[in-house]
Amino acid sequence: GAGVSQSPSNKVTEKGKDVELRCDPISGHTALYWYRQSLGQGLEFLIYFQGNSAPDKSGLPSDRFSAERTGGSVSTLTIQRTQQEDSAVYLCASREGGGPGAKNIQYFGAGTRLSVL
C-alpha cells in the first residue's frame, strides 16, 4: 500500500519568507509526527498529533513553527519568517495507534529538504 508521502521533496526559499510543508500519512493511521534532521542536531522531534487530542508541541523550536492536521489526515508544517538555521530535512511519520503501548512503530516519509538562503 501507499506509504507516507511528503511534498515538496525539495524547497529552496529566501530568508524571511514563510514555507508550508505537507504530509500525507498512511490511510487509517491516527498518530502523526514531525521530526527534523539537520547536520548539527541529528534527528529531533517537533510535534505529535493523536486523533482529536491536543497536539504535543514540546519539540517546536520557536513560535515561528506551527503545524495543523486537518480531518485527522493530512498535516501541514508551517515555518514563518524562515531563518538559515531552519535549513534541514523535515520528516513526517505516522503510526497506526497512538496511545501508550509496546509498539512504537512509526512509518516515515522521505522528507522535505528545506534550504533557506
Add this chain to the structure above:
Amino acid sequence: DAKTTQPNSMESNEEEPVHLPCNHSTISGTDYIHWYRQLPSQGPEYVIHGLTSNVNNRMASLAIAEDRKSSTLILHRATLRDAAVYYCIPPVQGAQKLVFGQGTRLTINP
C-alpha cells in the same frame, strides 16, 4: 527516561553476520527497546523491537541481555543494502515520540 549508548561506527563485509550493540543500563522493567535504521537519503525505517526475550523477523534478530541492560541487533548475512545508520531507541515515559541519538553508522564492504 532511559538513555542508550551505541558505537559511532562499525564496518563489516558482505555476506557476513553483523552484531550491533546497544547499552541501555537505565531501562525500566516494562520498557521496550526499538531499533530503526536510516538508509542514505531516506527516512528512518523500523527494524525490530523487543522486551525480554530474543526476537526475530525478516530483517534482523534482536538479542536482549538477561538483565536487559543491553541488546544486540543481529544482521545474519549483511548485504550492501544494509549500509545505514542504525538507531537503538530508548523508551520515553508518557510520550510517543522517538528519541534518536547518533546511532551506529554501518559500512558494508563488498
